[in-house]
Amino acid sequence: MSYLDSKTPPIRELRHPETALAHGRTRCGQGPKKSVCAIMAQADRSFTQGSICPLLPALGIMCSLPETVVLMHGAIGCGSCANGSNVNVRAGNAARGQAGQEALWLSTALNEANVIFGGEGKLAAAIIEADQTYQPKVILTVSGCLPGVIGDDIDNVAQETQSQVKAKILPVHCEGFKSRFMATAYDVVYHAVGRHLLPEKPLGPKDERAVNVMNVGSMGLVDEKEIARLLGELGLKANFFPVFANPDSFALATQARLSISVCPTHDDYFLHHLQEKYNVPFIIRHMPIGIENTSQWIIDIGEAVGQKDAAIKLAKKEESELNEALEPFKPLFAGKTAFVSAGEYRSLATSLLLRELGFKILGIRAFHFDSFAEVELAKLDRQGDFIFNVANVQPFEEANLLKRLKPDIFLGHWHGNSTAARLGIPTQVIYNSGYAYMGYQGAYDLARRVHRRLAHPAFYQRLGRYGVLPYKADWYLADPFSHIREDGDPTPKEVR
Numbered sequence: 001m002s003y004l005d006s007k008t009p010p011i012r013e014l015r016h017p018e019t020a021l022a023h024g025r026t027r028c029g030q031g032p033k034k035s036v037c038a039i040m041a042q043a044d045r046s047f048t049q050g051s052i053c054p055l056l057p058a059l060g061i062m063c064s065l066p067e068t069v070v071l072m073h074g075a076i077g078c079g080s081c082a083n084g085s086n087v088n089v090r091a092g093n094a095a096r097g098q099a100g101q102e103a104l105w106l107s108t109a110l111n112e113a114n115v116i117f118g119g120e121g122k123l124a125a126a127i128i129e130a131d132q133t134y135q136p137k138v139i140l141t142v143s144g145c146l147p148g149v150i151g152d153d154i155d156n157v158a159q160e161t162q163s164q165v166k167a168k169i170l171p172v173h174c175e176g177f178k179s180r181f182m183a184t185a186y187d188v189v190y191h192a193v194g195r196h197l198l199p200e201k202p203l204g205p206k207d208e209r210a211v212n213v214m215n216v217g218s219m220g221l222v223d224e225k226e227i228a229r230l231l232g233e234l235g236l237k238a239n240f241f242p243v244f245a246n247p248d249s250f251a252l253a254t255q256a257r258l259s260i261s262v263c264p265t266h267d268d269y270f271l272h273h274l275q276e277k278y279n280v281p282f283i284i285r286h287m288p289i290g291i292e293n294t295s296q297w298i299i300d301i302g303e304a305v306g307q308k309d310a311a312i313k314l315a316k317k318e319e320s321e322l323n324e325a326l327e328p329f330k331p332l333f334a335g336k337t338a339f340v341s342a343g344e345y346r347s348l349a350t351s352l353l354l355r356e357l358g359f360k361i362l363g364i365r366a367f368h369f370d371s372f373a374e375v376e377l378a379k380l381d382r383q384g385d386f387i388f389n390v391a392n393v394q395p396f397e398e399a400n401l402l403k404r405l406k407p408d409i410f411l412g413h414w415h416g417n418s419t420a421a422r423l424g425i426p427t428q429v430i431y432n433s434g435y436a437y438m439g440y441q442g443a444y445d446l447a448r449r450v451h452r453r454l455a456h457p458a459f460y461q462r463l464g465r466y467g468v469l470p471y472k473a474d475w476y477l478a479d480p481f482s483h484i485r486e487d488g489d490p491t492p493k494e495v496r
């Protein structure tokens with residue numbers, strides 16, 4: 001039985017029990033002997049400053065879908081992160097020639113009375129209103145914590161309301177309290193898409209040129225163009241899913257000869273489904289960020305489509321051109337240090353790229369860690385010591401670490417660079433869908449931006465002089481990982 005036969009997808013804690021949220025230790029160059037995840041997964045924190053609700057990345061994907069209404073079913077605050085997603089949606093639509101098109105999200109704004117008497121009626125009325133007002137192809141009815149707690153049945157509401165509306169209704173189960181791992185978000189969205197937007201059988205015969213490329217919310221059109229360019233050199237045509245994919249286009253995924261992941265922790269749920277149900281094989285190794293990673297990624301694809309030699313030739317040519325272009329930047333990078341913070345795969349792959357550019361990596365903070373990324377961590381382990389922190393945000397640990405390590409540059413998500421900046425550390429964003437990060441083009445672009453930051457640090461120096469962080473002086477003297485309990489007991493030390 002497939003996971004997709006059930007109304008609700010399993011949470012990551014059940015599907016990948018080795019997934020970890022808390023870790024802080026120096027990697028000492030030996031590489032993992034067994035599964036590092038199995039050890040890390042037991043750990044927890046006795047104090048936690050923040051967390052990431054899976055709704056955040058799920059909304060990032062859902063809000064990008066054209067001709068779609070995202071109908072949040074929950075408390076009004078649940079949808080608020082869609083305002084942040086809208087920046088990406090607006091920019092992504094403008095890049096695709098649809099300037100002015102924004103994310104379309106609504107909320108049932110459940111109140112106290114709905115908590116007592118149930119919110120299903122309100123959801124049904126909102127679906128009908130959304131259909132009449134916006135005439136979308138799809139309405140995603142997204143369950144937050146509240147309906148999950150009071151027992152609203154969003155699948156039943158969808159079924160009963162479907163005959164009254166033109167749009168296809170897709171129930172999405174994203175109750176934040178169910179999972180502590182934001183990666184659950186990807187499965188939740190793929191579950192809804194897989195159950196409701198794919199045909200019962202492949203749409204038609206296999207298209208030997210077509211490959212599915214699973215994109216992520218943190219990559220923009222510029223990255224898609226680079227990937228399409230590289231695949232085009234092998235005679236392949238890339239169809240990108242799920243971000244910014246029209247609901248009608250998902251059916252094409254069943255006809256492709258191959259599915260390709262750009263972020264393994266993002267895609268395994270859907271790729272297994274495409275293989276099991278539609279016989280579309282997949283590759284889920286490496287992220288095309290970094291020079292060697294990109295080459296390995298394209299060579300793997302070449303091998304899968306019977307063009308390994310052509311892919312090796314392509315990688316060699318691209319590497320040689322890129323290395324020549326990077327030469328002017330390297331004198332400034334030599335001996336400089338860096339700290340990288342992002343999702344697990346992105347943080348590790350970006351660190352590999354920085355090492356290729358001549359940086360020494362002092363620390364990496366990944367939002368979670370699972371078995372998909374062990375191979376990436378092992379690549380870094382072979383090249384020297386660094387601190388590896390697994391933290392679903394926890395800026396207090398980051399502030400302590402940065403104050404000790406004093407890296408020359410910090411690379412992090414757009415909403416996560418302020419701690420470093422207020423400590424006077426130059427920062428470079430590694431999540432801006434208007435910038436290039438992937439492939440050979442992305443390596444060059446990131447090097448160019450980092451070079452500019454390091455060459456002109458005055459802004460950050462001034463911020464460091466006047467910036468204030470909310471932590472007491474004695475926190476900076478404490479062990480940054482003193483709240484991490486490797487045995488998983490979250491009880492604070494002093495209470496035990």
Ligand code: SF4
Nearest residue numbers: 053055078144145176
């Ligand atoms: S944790 Fe629950 S209530 Fe909070 S944003 Fe996520 S789904 Fe909504």
